[in-house]
Amino acid sequence: MTENRRSLVFLSAADVRAALPMREAVDAMKSAFAALSSGDAVLPLRSRIAAARQKGSLLIMPCSVPSRGLLGLKAVTVYDGNAALGLPRIQALVILLNGDDGSPLAVLDGASLTAIRTGAASGAATDLLARRDASTAAILGAGVQGRTQLEAVCAVRAIREAWVFDIDSHAAEVYAHEMRASTGVAVKAAPSAASAVRSADIICTATSASSPVFADADLKAGVHINAVGSYRPDVQEVPAETVLRARVVVDHRESALSEAGDILVPIRQGRCSPECIAAELGEIAGGRRPGRCADDEITFFKSVGVAIQDLAAAAAALDNARKLGLGTTIPL
Ligand SMILES: NC(=O)c1ccc[n+]([C@@H]2O[C@H](COP(=O)([O-])OP(=O)(O)OC[C@H]3O[C@@H](n4cnc5c(N)ncnc54)[C@H](O)[C@@H]3O)[C@@H](O)[C@H]2O)c1
Numbered sequence: 647m648t649e650n651r652r653s654l655v656f657l658s659a660a661d662v663r664a665a666l667p668m669r670e671a672v673d674a675m676k677s678a679f680a681a682l683s684s685g686d687a688v689l690p691l692r693s694r695i696a697a698a699r700q701k702g703s704l705l706i707m708p709c710s711v712p713s714r715g716l717l718g719l720k721a722v723t724v725y726d727g728n729a730a731l732g733l734p735r736i737q738a739l740v741i742l743l744n745g746d747d748g749s750p751l752a753v754l755d756g757a758s759l760t761a762i763r764t765g766a767a768s769g770a771a772t773d774l775l776a777r778r779d780a781s782t783a784a785i786l787g788a789g790v791q792g793r794t795q796l797e798a799v800c801a802v803r804a805i806r807e808a809w810v811f812d813i814d815s816h817a818a819e820v821y822a823h824e825m826r827a828s829t830g831v832a833v834k835a836a837p838s839a840a841s842a843v844r845s846a847d848i849i850c851t852a853t854s855a856s857s858p859v860f861a862d863a864d865l866k867a868g869v870h871i872n873a874v875g876s877y878r879p880d881v882q883e884v885p886a887e888t889v890l891r892a893r894v895v896v897d898h899r900e901s902a903l904s905e906a907g908d909i910l911v912p913i914r915q916g917r918c919s920p921e922c923i924a925a926e927l928g929e930i931a932g933g934r935r936p937g938r939c940a941d942d943e944i945t946f947f948k949s950v951g952v953a954i955q956d957l958a959a960a961a962a963a964l965d966n967a968r969k970l971g972l973g974t975t976i977p978l
Contacts, residue, residue: 652978654750657963659758661973665966666759668794668801671766671959672773676931678958679770682898683928687711687954691904701725709953715745720756720956726854734790735854736760742960750978752964756956757790763959764951765794767897767927768850768872771947773802774930774937775895776870780847781806786839786860786883787853788812788821791874795850799872800829808833809842812853840864851875851883862887867942874949879910884946886912892946893924893939897955905950 657665681687688710697704702725710717722738729735738756743749772780780803785792788810796808808831812818818835825833836842839860843849846866851873853859859875862885871892875883889912896902902909903920912918925935927947938945967973 653975655752655973657754657973659755662758665963671762672769674958674962675766675770678954679928680932682954683926686713707953716957717743717745718957740956740960761794763955765798769798775945783808783848784842784846785810786851788817791852809836811836811839811842856881858885870945872947876907877905877950881907884908892944895925895947897949898952901950
């Protein structure tokens with residue numbers, strides 16, 4: 647191919663959403679996590695640098711999956727104060743390359759892709775770990791991730807009622823209204839975290855909080871928890887008491903033991919050890935470890951988010967976009 651015929655595809659947020667339905671994203675995450683846990687991926691820990699005037703961070707997340715020809719990276723910014731500017735907390739671009747010759751294949755809006763793949767990871771964990779008869783959900787954090795968390799849970803279980811709690815009660819009301827329309831489930835704003843979680847079979851925490859967002863005593867027996875919010879070693883969303891009594895499953899051991907405050911804080915306090923991690927999700931998806939072992943067991947999936955999720959989701963979106971004629975071709 648001559649220089650001037652080389653091109654890549656750009657997928658906007660709308661293209662990504664149209665090209666990657668949640669149920670397909672859940673399946674893509676199961677197979678990505680299985681590949682990760684069987685040693686098929688090269689996945690360095692992400693690098694994080696403070697961005698301009700310390701207002702936010704830039705995370706660089708590369709990954710290669712040689713057996714699938716996948717190569718690429720996500721550059722993602724996290725700016726906690728962005729809501730006041732009318733901008734999302736998380737913005738990103740995903741770059742997908744041809745693993746065989748290094749050519750650029752696609753650039754995708756990474757904010758929409760992140761929301762879908764983060765929801766889908768919780769969908770995969772819910773499918774593998776939650777009780778089959780789970781029918782009530784609680785979402786803590788009515789932001790961008792909170793929306794795809796509920797969407798993903800509804801994709802894998804017959805949810806009939808969901809409660810949402812946010813410290814911003816207006817955000818919770820808007821969420822409930824929107825999510826009722828998009829999922830068809832009875833979604834209601836709860837007055838407190840306690841009232842949201844008490845009757846929940848499945849809980850998703852997707853907050854920007856830095857200390858636990860519910861009390862262990864409020865949990866129902868047999869609950870499954872997906873926690874996606876904390877990704878710094880000193881930040882917790884889930885009480886240590888819950889971590890200590892739950893079956894703990896992570897997306898990636900090495901990343902969790904570097905970033906997941908929910909697990910690292912109790913380890914630093916001497917209350918548990920790294921062996922409290924029972925499995926990686928991919929070990930369960932790949933059939934090498936069991937999923938839920940008893941109806942009353944509490945299961946806890948801690949996601950810090952890893953680059954193989956972005957690449958697998960981007961590859962699935964690009965594949966579908968080509969079939970659907972979505973995206974913009976840009977000459978290189
Ligand atoms: N694990 C992953 O792969 C992954 C991926 C993307 C984002 N995240 C993390 O998920 C979290 C949410 O991201 P987002 O994009 O949805 O942000 P967002 O700003 O859109 O939403 C966060 C919401 O949490 C609410 N909140 C804060 N403290 C709370 C508390 N104690 N109880 C209830 N609600 C509370 C805020 O009011 C806000 O509405 C962030 O911490 C982000 O870093 C994780």
